[in-house]
Amino acid sequence: MPILARRQCSLDRRPWPQRVSSAATRPLTRYLSSQAAYPHGFGGSLIGRLWVKETANVNDVALDVLAPAGGEDILEIGFGPGRTLGKLAERGARVAGVDVSGEMVRLATRRNQELVRSAGLGLTQTDGIGLPFEDGSFDVVLSVHNLYFWPEPATTLAEIVRVLRPGGRALLVFRGREHPLPKRLDPAVYREVTTAQCVDWMTRAGFVTTSRVRPPAVSTEVSFVLGSTSA
Numbered sequence: 545m546p547i548l549a550r551r552q553c554s555l556d557r558r559p560w561p562q563r564v565s566s567a568a569t570r571p572l573t574r575y576l577s578s579q580a581a582y583p584h585g586f587g588g589s590l591i592g593r594l595w596v597k598e599t600a601n602v603n604d605v606a607l608d609v610l611a612p613a614g615g616e617d618i619l620e621i622g623f624g625p626g627r628t629l630g631k632l633a634e635r636g637a638r639v640a641g642v643d644v645s646g647e648m649v650r651l652a653t654r655r656n657q658e659l660v661r662s663a664g665l666g667l668t669q670t671d672g673i674g675l676p677f678e679d680g681s682f683d684v685v686l687s688v689h690n691l692y693f694w695p696e697p698a699t700t701l702a703e704i705v706r707v708l709r710p711g712g713r714a715l716l717v718f719r720g721r722e723h724p725l726p727k728r729l730d731p732a733v734y735r736e737v738t739t740a741q742c743v744d745w746m747t748r749a750g751f752v753t754t755s756r757v758r759p760p761a762v763s764t765e766v767s768f769v770l771g772s773t774s775a
């Protein structure tokens with residue numbers, strides 16, 4: 545580790561003020577990255593509340609792309625504060641969600657109290673490596689700003705195929721390698737994913753069609769990848 549650190553230092557040819565400034569902000573970058581992947585404690589709860597507004601546009605566009613029909617069963621992976629769960633239900637879908645963070649399960653449950661009570665909205669804490677649902681339980685799976693954090697993307701995608709019904713669809717939305725943000729975050733937490741890599745993973749997992757959608761209302765640096773299972 546010290547040898548690696550020294551080697552990285554000697555390769556860093558940026559002017560010294562830039563190096564000092566990135567060294568000074570590194571702990572903050574690490575903290576924010578870890579909170580994005582696994583929101584916890586007071587900081588996680590605060591960041592979760594900020595996401596409600598920060599990610600609203602991308603999530604609303606994702607809903608338009610999916611255009612869920614009333615009565616469809618939809619699973620959201622990594623729902624964060626749970627705003628989109630409520631929006632899906634408003635469109636007539638039956639909704640379930642999984643998220644790795646207990647703090648987000650609490651926040652989203654509080655935000656969707658009525659849905660939990662009246663429609664039996666089920667929110668489960670899990671890392672997505674295994675999805676706690678029967679085969680063919682859902683028509684749609686949605687996951688926004690998540691793929692970077694999945695410990696085993698291929699396994700999670702195979703799980704998504706398993707829990708989808710024939711002709712089911714999945715939409716993954718993420719800031720691809722083209723976007724500047726993931727580069728500024730901690731690489732130990734944020735996996736840089738390209739759109740092509742996501743398409744390849746989905747194809748290998750068993751999606752029969754996989755394509756990039758380019759909604760006009762969102763920067764092209766955000767990737768929307770839509771896949772469907774065989775009918």
Ligand SMILES: C[S@@+](CC[C@H](N)C(=O)[O-])C[C@H]1O[C@@H](n2cnc3c(N)ncnc32)[C@H](O)[C@@H]1O
Binds near residue numbers: 582625642643671673
């Ligand atoms: C950047 S937030 C995005 C939240 C929400 N989808 C949105 O667009 O506002 C990432 C969320 O993914 C969750 N997450 C991270 N890794 C996960 C995993 N392996 N399985 C399920 N959820 C995960 C985090 O707990 C967090 O709530």
